[in-house]
Amino acid sequence: MASSQANLDKMQLRQSYRNLWHSDLTSTIQADFPYCCLALWCGPCVSYMLRKRALYNDMSRYVCCAGYMPCSGRCGESRCPEFCLATEVFLCFGNSVASTRFLLQDEFNIQTTKCDNCIIGFMFCLQQVACIFSIVAAIVGSEELSEASQILSCLSDMVYCSVCACMQTQHKIEMDKRDGKFGPQPMAVPPMQQMSRIDQPIPPPVGYTPQQPAYGQPYGGYPPAPPAQGYPPAAYPPAGYPQGGAYPPPGSYPPPGSYPPQGSYPPPQGYYGK
Numbered sequence: 681m682a683s684s685q686a687n688l689d690k691m692q693l694r695q696s697y698r699n700l701w702h703s704d705l706t707s708t709i710q711a712d713f714p715y716c717c718l719a720l721w722c723g724p725c726v727s728y729m730l731r732k733r734a735l736y737n738d739m740s741r742y743v744c745c746a747g748y749m750p751c752s753g754r755c756g757e758s759r760c761p762e763f764c765l766a767t768e769v770f771l772c773f774g775n776s777v778a779s780t781r782f783l784l785q786d787e788f789n790i791q792t793t794k795c796d797n798c799i800i801g802f803m804f805c806l807q808q809v810a811c812i813f814s815i816v817a818a819i820v821g822s823e824e825l826s827e828a829s830q831i832l833s834c835l836s837d838m839v840y841c842s843v844c845a846c847m848q849t850q851h852k853i854e855m856d857k858r859d860g861k862f863g864p865q866p867m868a869v870p871p872m873q874q875m876s877r878i879d880q881p882i883p884p885p886v887g888y889t890p891q892q893p894a895y896g897q898p899y900g901g902y903p904p905a906p907p908a909q910g911y912p913p914a915a916y917p918p919a920g921y922p923q924g925g926a927y928p929p930p931g932s933y934p935p936p937g938s939y940p941p942q943g944s945y946p947p948p949q950g951y952y953g954k
Contacts, residue, residue: 690748690786697791701850702857705796708849715852720845727769727776730851734783744768746779777844780851788854803836803843810836 703711719726735741742761744752745768757764769776784790792800813829856862 694785697789699788699790701790701854703850703853704793705799705846705850708846711853712849716845716849719848720841723844724769724773726848727773728765730848731765731780733855734780745775746783748779748782749775777847781847784851784854799843803839806836806839
């Protein structure tokens with residue numbers, strides 16, 4: 681009784697999930713056509729592989745029907761999980777596919793879209809109608825009803841096999857996404873960060889794409905390092921400039937020969953006073 685109530689609680693909880701399948705049932709054939717064909721022609725084998733993969737290849741975690749059925753945990757799974765899983769996928773194929781689906785939904789909080797619910801509901805309704813027609817045809821004994829029931833049964837089987845194949849392809853695509861087989865994982869480990877010190881004029885460019893160097897700048901996109909402490913630099917002033925702060929230096933200005941020497945020309949008339 682407690683397990684049944686727990687299963688009902690899980691079913692109600694799935695209605696509040698917010699994540700979606702990576703591929704819905706209508707686009708699984710286009711997403712992975714070869715695997716869809718494999719799931720159509722060899723459904724039990726694919727169901728075995730998908731359940732084992734959903735358990736991360738750890739068969740010690742296996743429980744019959746993933747713990748969603750009354751028989752779960754009562755079939756000796758702990759002693760021989762591989763044999764129990766093989767028995768499940770061959771004798772209870774529909775339950776094995778549904779159990780793997782529930783297992784993935786509960787792990788990744790995935791809801792089923794309304795379109796997928798309509799497809800799955802149509803499959804179940806068609807099976808029920810085919811069963812009812814077969815019972816009525818057997819009771820009445822009418823050949824017309826018998827033929828109609830057989831046609832309806834074949835149609836329901838075709839829909840059942842195709843929908844199960846699409847569901848298993850959907851599960852495979854979701855686990856490919858989980859394992860990062862067609863893109864980076866959503867929870868990737870961030871790169872190692874570095875701390876910038878006080879003596880660093882520019883912080884280290886960790887996690888950023890290096891930019892192209894600007895015109896006149898060295899390669900790497902960063903300005904040249906500032907001059908060493910002790911401004912002005914050792915090469916200042918250049919040669920030819922006076923040293924020691926004396927300006928102009930004695931004897932250097934005016935330059936010799938630029939003016940006539942004193943007393944070489946007579947003063948003009950009237951220069952001196954009478």
